[in-house]
Amino acid sequence: MSDPPLRWESILILYDDLLVHGESPNKETIELSSRIHSLREFAVDFLLLTDQELTELPEELRFAPVAPGNLYVYGTWKHSPAVLEFPSKPSAHDEDRPAVLGNSSHDQLIDTDNNFAQASSLKLAPLRIRPGELITSLHEGNPEALPSAIRAFGVRCYLPLVLILQGEEAAPSRVIPLLEEQRLLRELHTVPRFAHDSSWCLIVEDGDRHKRRVNETILSLADGAFGTRGSIEEDGPGSEPAVFAMGIYETDATGSIRLIDCPNWTNNIYWTPPSAQLDNSSTSTGAVRSIDPHGLELSDQSKETSKQIDKTNRQSKRVLDMYMGTLERTATNGTAQLHSLRFSCIAAPGIAAMRVATNGTLSLGPALFLPSLPMPAREGDYEMSPENYYDLQQSEPENSLLSVESNRTGGVSAAASQRIYTNKDCITLERLASYVADTKELPPVSSAERCLEQIGANGFDLLLAEHRREWAKRWDDAGVWIKGDPQIELAIRFALFQLMSQVPTGGEAAVGARGLSGRGYSGHVFWDSDVFVLPVLAAVQPASAKAMLFYRINRLHKAEENARDRGYQGARFPWESADDGSEVTPTKAIGPDGKVVAIRTGEMEEHITADVAWALWRYSNWTGDTSILEEGGTALVAQTARYWASRVDIDSDGSVHINHVIGPDEYHEDVDDNAFTNMMARWNLNYALELLGETAILGTNDTGRKHPQESSLVSSAEISNWHQITSLLVDGYHRESGIYEQFKGFFDLEPLLIAEIATPPVAGDLLLGHDRIAKTQVIKQADVLMAHHMIGDYVRPGSLRPNLDYYGPRTSHGSSLSPAIHASLLARAGRLEQAYGLFKTAAMLDLDDLTDTTASGLHLATLGGTWQALAYGFLGISCSGNKLHIDPKLPDHWQEVEMHFFFQGTRVRIRASKEQLEVSADEDISLMVPGADMTMGKEHVCSKKGDGWVRR
C-alpha cells in the first residue's frame, strides 16, 4: 500500500494575472473554478490572491455557491483591493452572492513591486492578516511569517495543512491536476494523511507492551462530553479500551460509585497480510476481549491474534496531532500496512469518527461493543480487490446500537455505522459513532441513531473540517509557545489539549480527577477540579469553567444536607463527589503493613468547602462574568461561609479555632487549626461579607427556604458574627519567623527533612509508614504554601520566602499535585532553577508516567497545575479587580514565551522574553507591570530595566 498523497485542508493560490475577465473565461479557468468548488464540498478552504480587479474575475469565482469550504478571493490590485468572501455558512446575503467586504481608499494602500498590495488592518481584519505580514512573507519568503499571513482561511493557520502555490506552480495547468488528486483522495474515502508539525504532535511508538495502557491514556480523545481511550484497533488482552461519559455513574459490585463503561467504538478491527490471516471460519473472536484486568487465558484463536498484535505493536507508530485533535496511526505487519485516523468531534460532542485502511485482510466485529460483555462473533472479512482500480466498491453500512443504563440514574445510548470501501490499493473502513447521554434517564437509542443519520454524505470530511476548525480556534485563544524548550512547549500543549477537551463548554461538568481518560479514581470529583483545573479553564475556555461551577451549584442542596447531618449550618461539600453530590470517599483501604487503614479524608479534609467557594470567586473575578453569582453562586458562597461560622470552636480566651481536620498534607490527620484550612475558611467568610454586603441583609435565613437565593439572605447578627470570626480565627502565623505553623503542634514534631531519608519526589508515607511519618515534619505536599498560591493577597506580606525556606525541605512531593504549586511559588520568589526542576516534573508526570498510574487516567490536576505554574509562576500573571498584572521571570534557556488567554472577556496575548514584554488584547485592558504605571489599552510594549519594566 503506497502512501497516499498528503491532504491539504486549505489551499492558497497566488496569481499574477492568470485569471481572465469574467466575460470570456478560458477553459482552464472554468475548470479551475469547478475543481475549487467541488473541493469546497469536502470543506476544503481556498484563498486566491490575484492582482486583478475583482470585477474582472470570472463569474464562476465571483458568484460561488455556498459550500462547507470557505472561499476568499483577495483582489490585490493596488487601486482597489478587496475581498470576496464565500464563507462556509450562508450569510445574510443571497446564497450565491459574495459578501464584498469593501474597497480600500488609495491612502490605505502600500504599493509593492509585484502588485501584491499590503492592505490595511481595517480591511483585512476579517481575514486576520496584519499589516506587513503578507508582504513580508511573500517577498522575503519568511516561512515563520506565513502562518499569520494566511490566517485568511476563516480559521487560524496550521501551516502543515496549507498548500501554497505561487509563480509557475500556480498555473492552472499545474493546479488543476493537483486539485483533482485532492478531490479523488476524498471521493475514495482514503484515510487522510497530513503533514505534521512536530511541535504540536505527540509521537508514540507502540512497541513497549508495558506502555500500552499508558499510551491508551495519553492518546485519549475527548469532546467534553465523552472520552475515548487511545487503544489500538486490534488490541486484545492487556489493553483497556474504554469510553466514558461526563457525569454518568454506576454503583459497582463492591458498592463503590464509578463512571459507567460506555459502548466502545474503536476496536474489533483486525488486519493481517493475506497469507497470514486468522482462521476466517472461526466465529470465536470473543476470546480476544477481556475485561479482567489481569487478562484471560488465551484461546488458540486469540493466541494467534496476540502474535499478530505483538508484531504490529513493534511496528506501530501513532501521532496525536494536538493542533488538529486527531490520532493517526501507521503500522506494518509483514507485507500488510495499516493507516488509521480517528477523532472525537469537538465541534459536535458525541460524534466520533475513524477511518482505517489496509492492503491486507480486514476482519471486523460490530462497530460497538461493551467491554463488560463477551464480544460477539466477527461479522465478516474483507479483502482488497486489486482489479477495482478507481472503481470504488462500497458495502452497505452496518449499524450497531447499544445502550447502557446506570443502576443509579441515567445512561448512555450509542449508535455506530461502519462501511467498507474497496479500491485499487487498499480496503478502507469508515466508522462513525454517535453517543447520547442523560443523567436522569436512559436516552432512547433512536436518539443516537438520529444523530448518526444526520451526518450524511461526506460526513467524515465535513466533521473533520469542523473539528479542526474548532481546535484551531481554541488554540488561537489558548496557544502557548516556548522558544528554547521544545519538550516543555509540547508538554504544556498536551496539558491544554487534554484540559480543553476533557470538559464540556456547557451544562454542568463533573470533572473527575482523571477526567474521561481512565477508570482511576472512579471519576470522582475532588478539589483537583476546583483548584487546579478550573483556574486554567477560566482563562482559556471560560464556558467550561462555568460548567464546572454549575456542577457544584446544582449540588448545593446535597452539601447543605451534609452539613445538617453533621450538626452544622450552611453547606459542606464532599471531599469526593460523583453524580448526586453526596460524599463518596472510600472509608478504608489496605495499608502497606497489610492492615486495614481508615481513610479519613471524607470525614476531615474540609477545606474543600472553601475551595469550592474560591473556585467561584476565581471564575467571576478572572472572567468578569458575575452572572454566575445570580445563578446560584451567591447562595453557594453564603452557605459555605455559614458552614464555617457554625463549624468553628471558640476558646475561653475568645480565640476561634477549627479542630479535627486534615489539610492538603494528608500525612498528618486529625489536626487542629490547620493554617491552610483556617485561612481558607476566613477567606470564605470575607468573600461572603464582601459579596453580600449590606444590601443582602434582607431577613433571617431559615431552614424552610424554597428558593436557592433565599439562602443568601443574612441577618445583621450573622454578619456581625462572621466579622468576629474572621478577626479571631487563628492562622498559626509566627511574626518573628514569618512562618505559619502548619497546624497546632507541628513545630514540636520530629524535625526531619526529606533529604535525610530520600530524594523527592517520594511517597514519604510508604517510606516511613503511616504512623511514623505522622510524628515527623515531613509533609506530602504544599499546605501552608497552598494558601500563598490560592489567596496570595490574603496571606501576610513577605511570608512567601520564609515559608518556602521552611516547608520546601520538608515536602516530599508525594502528591502529584505538589510539584507544580511549588514550582509556581519558587518562580515568583525568583528561584528559577529550583522552580524549573519541579515544573518539569509536573509537566512530564503523565507523559513519562512518573507515577506508574497514568495507565488508569490522566492526572488532570497536575496538567492544570503545570499551566498555572507557567502562567502565574514564570509569567507572573495575576489579577486584582479588573487589572491584569504581569511580571515575567523566565528560566535562562527560555528565549521567549507566548501565551494566549482570556481576561475579563477579552482575548489577551502575551509575548515575553528577558528583555521585552509585549501584551496585546482585543479590547482595552488595564495592565500593571512592576516599575511602570498602570495603563489602559490594547497594545502594551515594555522593556526590562533593572528589576522592573519601562513602557515603550
Added chain:
Amino acid sequence: MGQKMSEKESSTVQREQERLLLAAIDGSAATTPVLLAASKLAPLLDATVQALNISPTSETEKALSTDSLPDAASSSRSESAAAIASSLHISLRNVEGDVADELSTAIGDPSVVAAVVGARRLESHRYQLGHITQELLAHATKPILVVWPQWTPSSDATWQKVLCPLDGNESTARSIRTTMTTIASRGAKIVAVHVFEPDTVPRFWDQHGHTQESWGREFLYRNCSVPGTTLQILAGPPGEKIVEAANGYQADMIVMCWAGSTEGGRAPVVTEVLYRTRIPVLLIPRIEDNSLSS
C-alpha cells in the same frame, strides 16, 4: 511399512506428551515431605510425579548425605525411599552415580517440567540448603521446589493458595509467566506480593485507596497478568514481609524467581525467605533480558 512408527519414535512422542514432576529423594528425612509436596504440586503443573532415587557413588557424597538420616545405612536409604514412594503410589526410578550430575541430567529431560528437592536446614548455618540442592539450583533451567524436612503438609489434596512475591523487574515477570499461568489455570488462588523498599518506593502516592487500586492494577498487568491474581502491597524488609504475608495468607507454596546463586550476597530476598519459612518455595530460574532478546 514406511508409515509405521518405530518404537523409538513412539517412545519419543510419548515422552514429549508426558509432563513429569521429578521428585528427588534419597531416603533421608526429607523424602516424605518431598514426595508429599510433589504430589500436591503436580496437579497445579498438570504433571505426573516421578520419584528419582540416586545412590551416590563417591565417598564424599555418601559422607555428606548421611547427616540427614544418621542412623540409616546407605543401602537401606534406597529401600526406605522405595517404600515411601510406593506408599504414596508414586513411581520410582533408581539411579546410581554422582547425585548432582544425575539430577541435572534427569531434570534436563524434555518431559520434566519441574523438580522437587529436599533442603536440610542446619540451624547453625543460616544459608545452608544442602550442597546438592544448592548446586542444582545454581544450574537449574526449570522450576525447583525446595521442601524442608520439617514441613508439615496440610490435608488438602492439592495446593490452593500460592503466594508470589514480585520485585517489579521485567525479567522476573517474564520468567514466572508460564508457570503462574499454568498454576492459575488449575484453580489455585494467587496472591502477588510487592514490597516497597527505600530505593523502590514510588515517587508519588496520592489518595491511598484510589492510588493503591490504580498502581496495583497496572503493576499486575506488567508483572503478573494471570487471571484472578490479587496484589498485596507491603513496605519493609522484603524477606521478612514476604514470609509474614505467606503466613498470614496461610500459603501452601511461595513462588519466587531467582538468578541461581546466593554467593557474594546475591539473591538476598530469596535467601531470607528460604531461611525464614518452612513453606515450600518454588524457585523459577530467571530469564535474563539478553537471553530474552536472543
